[in-house]
Amino acid sequence: MFPVINTDYCKGCNLCVEVCPKAVFVQGKNITSRGYFSPVVVYKERCTDYSLKKGERILCEICWLTCPEHAIEYEVE
Amino acid sequence: MEFFEFYRKDRWPHQFCPGCGLGTIMNTMYKAFNDLKMDINKTVFVSGIGCTGRVPGYINADSVHTTHGRALAFATGIKLARPDLNVIVISGDGDLFAIGGNHIIHAARRNIDIKVIAVNNATYGLTGGQLAPTTPYNMITTTSPYGNREYPFALADLVAAAGANYVARWTTAHPNQLVNSLKQAFTTRGFSFVEVVSQCPVNFGRRNKMGDPVFHLRWIKEHAIPISKVSFDVKTPYEILDLNTKGIYIIGELVRRNRPVYGEALSEEEEESVPME
Amino acid sequence: MLTPGRYFLSGNVATAEAALLAGCRFYAGYPITPSSELMEHMSGRIENEGGVFIQTEDEISAIAAVIGAAMTGTKSMTATSGPGFSLMQENLGYAAMTETPIVIVDVMRGGPSTGQVTVVAQGDVLQARFGSHGDYETIVLAPNSVQELFDLTIKAFNLSIMFRNPVILLSDAELAHMTEKITVPEKIDLVGFNDIEIEGIPKFTPLGIGGKLAITGLTHNEKGYPITTDVQVHRKLVTRIVNKITKNEPIISDVEIINPEADTLIVSYGISSRAAYPVIKKHKDVGLFRPRTLWPFPESKFKEITKNKRIIVVEMNLRGYGLEVERVGRKYGAKDFEYINLIGGEVPKPYQIEEVL
Numbered sequence: 033m034f035p036v037i038n039t040d041y042c043k044g045c046n047l048c049v050e051v052c053p054k055a056v057f058v059q060g061k062n063i064t065s066r067g068y069f070s071p072v073v074v075y076k077e078r079c080t081d082y083s084l085k086k087g088e089r090i091l092c093e094i095c096w097l098t099c100p101e102h103a104i105e106y107e108v109e
Numbered sequence: 110m111e112f113f114e115f116y117r118k119d120r121w122p123h124q125f126c127p128g129c130g131l132g133t134i135m136n137t138m139y140k141a142f143n144d145l146k147m148d149i150n151k152t153v154f155v156s157g158i159g160c161t162g163r164v165p166g167y168i169n170a171d172s173v174h175t176t177h178g179r180a181l182a183f184a185t186g187i188k189l190a191r192p193d194l195n196v197i198v199i200s201g202d203g204d205l206f207a208i209g210g211n212h213i214i215h216a217a218r219r220n221i222d223i224k225v226i227a228v229n230n231a232t233y234g235l236t237g238g239q240l241a242p243t244t245p246y247n248m249i250t251t252t253s254p255y256g257n258r259e260y261p262f263a264l265a266d267l268v269a270a271a272g273a274n275y276v277a278r279w280t281t282a283h284p285n286q287l288v289n290s291l292k293q294a295f296t297t298r299g300f301s302f303v304e305v306v307s308q309c310p311v312n313f314g315r316r317n318k319m320g321d322p323v324f325h326l327r328w329i330k331e332h333a334i335p336i337s338k339v340s341f342d343v344k345t346p347y348e349i350l351d352l353n354t355k356g357i358y359i360i361g362e363l364v365r366r367n368r369p370v371y372g373e374a375l376s377e378e379e380e381e382s383v384p385m386e
Numbered sequence: 387m388l389t390p391g392r393y394f395l396s397g398n399v400a401t402a403e404a405a406l407l408a409g410c411r412f413y414a415g416y417p418i419t420p421s422s423e424l425m426e427h428m429s430g431r432i433e434n435e436g437g438v439f440i441q442t443e444d445e446i447s448a449i450a451a452v453i454g455a456a457m458t459g460t461k462s463m464t465a466t467s468g469p470g471f472s473l474m475q476e477n478l479g480y481a482a483m484t485e486t487p488i489v490i491v492d493v494m495r496g497g498p499s500t501g502q503v504t505v506v507a508q509g510d511v512l513q514a515r516f517g518s519h520g521d522y523e524t525i526v527l528a529p530n531s532v533q534e535l536f537d538l539t540i541k542a543f544n545l546s547i548m549f550r551n552p553v554i555l556l557s558d559a560e561l562a563h564m565t566e567k568i569t570v571p572e573k574i575d576l577v578g579f580n581d582i583e584i585e586g587i588p589k590f591t592p593l594g595i596g597g598k599l600a601i602t603g604l605t606h607n608e609k610g611y612p613i614t615t616d617v618q619v620h621r622k623l624v625t626r627i628v629n630k631i632t633k634n635e636p637i638i639s640d641v642e643i644i645n646p647e648a649d650t651l652i653v654s655y656g657i658s659s660r661a662a663y664p665v666i667k668k669h670k671d672v673g674l675f676r677p678r679t680l681w682p683f684p685e686s687k688f689k690e691i692t693k694n695k696r697i698i699v700v701e702m703n704l705r706g707y708g709l710e711v712e713r714v715g716r717k718y719g720a721k722d723f724e725y726i727n728l729i730g731g732e733v734p735k736p737y738q739i740e741e742v743l
Contacts, residue, residue, distance in 0.1 A: 040122075041121070041122045043122070043126075043127035043128070044127055045127040045128030045129075045310075045322045045323075046128075046321075046322065046323050047128055047133075047322055047323060047326060049323070050323045050326060050327070051282075051326075068127065094284065094285070096136070097133065097136050097137060097140065097284040097285070097288075098133050098136070098281070098284055099132065099133075099136070100125065100127075100128065100129050100130070100131065100132020100133055100135075100136075101122050101123075101132055102112060102116075102121070102132070102135075102136065120611065150594075150595070150596035151594065153593050153594060155454075163612075166600055166602065166610075166611065166612065169598055170598060171593045171594060171597065171598060171599045171601075172599070172600050172601065173454070173457065173593070173599075173601045173602075174600075174601060174602035174603065174604065174612075175450065175480065175603065176450075176476055176477055176480050176603060179446060179447065179450040179477065181447075182442065182446065182447035182448075182450030182451055182454070183450045183451065183453060183454035184454065185414075185440070185442070185447070185450075185451050185454065186412070186414060186450060186451030186452060186453065186454025186455040186456075186462070187454040187455065187457065187458055187593060189412070189438045189440060189451070189455065190411075190412050190438060190454070190455035190458045190460040190462070191458045191460075191593070191594050193594075194458075194593070194594045211443055211444065211447075212443070212447050215442075215443040215447070
């Protein structure tokens with residue numbers, strides 16, 4: 033599983049870049065259709081690298097919880 | 110319940126600034142509500158004036174956006190007329206504690222069964238960033254250009270002293286703990302109060318060299334001390350006010366108790382009082 | 387509740403009992419002389435009838451609680467006096483904007499400010515109509531006896547629900563404390579929510595039934611979403627909430643007219659009007675126009691009789707209803723205006739009107 037940013041909603045605040053414990057996001061340089069610089073999901077393999085229980089790969093969901101615009105969704109590989 | 114069953118999709122994206130803590134709080138409210146499987150048709154959201162006051166307008170439920178500071182008074186009327194409804198008040202620090210200070214301490218005193226989510230961004234955000242009763246000492250706002258000369262409230266401690274049954278303080282940098290605290294608040298009988306310290310980068314952070322939402326969130330995270338790491342007894346107000354003045358927040362669950370709730374019989378003897386004719 | 391029959395009650399108690407008979411089941415109030423007896427009587431009685439009572443921390447929260455309860459479909463009311471009524475103005479405007487039916491009883495006393503606490507006056511007549519900011523309307527009722535206090539309280543609830551608007555009942559320190567005989571009728575007509583359909587008034591949906599209402603005091607569209615920067619949205623909303631009262635004035639207004647062909651017409655209301663009856667009995671060329679609904683001004687009934695008349699306005703304030711009487715009177719050809727304005731607590735007496743004739 034990895035996060036996907038919906039650029040129709042993203043306002044480029046970069047909080048996802050800040051809070052992700054695995055540094056999956058990086059600040060972006062491309063402008064979206066709404067005029068914001070939305071971050072880019074660069075290291076998607078690091079997501080669900082986060083395992084609370086040994087051997088089980090689950091989402092921490094902190095980017096989803098923090099994103100003020102509800103612009104993040106998860107997709108399966 | 111899907112996210113866009115809880116929130117009105119025809120009003121999305123919302124009007125809040127990029128990086129506003131309210132968006133995070135909206136996510137946590139949805140998660141807490143959904144995990145508890147609460148009935149949205151039996152819930153009424155009441156708010157006052159301010160950016161936080163606009164949040165219930167985005168929720169796909171009965172929402173009452175009232176006059177400045179009086180959210181708790183309206184909520185009292187709604188709850189007493191329909192005690193079976195869940196009444197949740199979502200409002201800001203200026204609305205609830207400056208103009209509405211009287212109403213919140215009385216609601217806490219009565220211990221009426223209302224849940225309050227107070228979003229504390231240390232300023233009056235919607236009107237442009239004026240100083241609020243929660244602005245830390247010496248910080249710059251539009252009405253304190255040379256530094257705030259006033260000393261701030263410690264909101265959660267004030268409500269705890271007035272008599273609430275559940276009081277907690279968290280920040281938007283602690284969303285998971287906030288979700289659990291909201292779940293606890295929604296299921297506690299009596300007055301439940303959760304204060305959320307939130308970032309306002311555009312109207313507060315920007316004037317204090319924290320204009321980037323990331324910097325303001327970092328500032329909040331650095332200034333939040335969990336209650337377990339505090340060396341003094343949290344019940345003494347003096348040290349808390351000193352810390353508050355510098356903008357340091359003690360986060361955690363401050364109070365969890367079981368005082369009698371307004372309108373519920375204390376015991377069988379008290380139920381049989383005979384009113385005057 | 388009171389069964390049909392005759393009773394000997396004081397004004398405040400009669401108002402409270404009438405409210406209960408009208409179906410009022412929520413009362414929030416704050417003590418203020420001379421309305422405290424109403425609240426005290428309500429506090430026990432409303433719970434006997436299965437209602438809810440709360441004494442709040444101030445008048446602002448009292449009216450807010452009343453509006454909140456009214457939004458759930460409960461008939462609610464509060465009672466206060468001049469200073470408390472001034473505090474309630476902001477939320478009164480909110481009730482008008484959100485079209486919430488509430489009843490406020492204003493037991494008038496000497497003003498301004500703390501004024502004469504226990505003494506009668508009629509100084510809130512203009513405040514009841516123009517107290518809050520912006521464009522809105524109120525319906526204001528003015529009884530002149532305890533029996534009318536009883537009847538008009540029931541009418542206040544009916545009107546507030548029919549028009550989804552706040553209704554203000556102007557009592558005063560004299561009426562509230564005097565004791566008179568009243569008759570409780572066999573049949574009382576009550577209007578329930580959505581019973582009567584009037585054009586321009588949307589259907590009332592209460593909170594808590596899954597209606598997903600978006601209620602706000604901001605200018606809003608039909609869905610309740612705030613839209614504050616659109617000229618047409620604001621015009622549509624505010625002209626509708628104003629017109630629903632002004633255009634329906636002929637069916638709202640209720641007046642007592644005696645001897646309309648007389649050359650001289652006394653215009654008075656409330657306790658002041660009681661001085662007019664002996665004068666009319668004695669002088670056959672004097673008539674009376676007594677509005678029971680002060681606002682909206684009963685223009686449809688006043689214009690019929692005002693041409694070429696000499697109008698004597700009797701009231702217990704310095705500048706009040708006379709302003710509107712003169713404006714409308716001149717519009718329809720009245721000849722002359724005379725004012726008897728008594729303040730300080732002196733109730734008008736018949737000889738004071740006769741001196742002016």
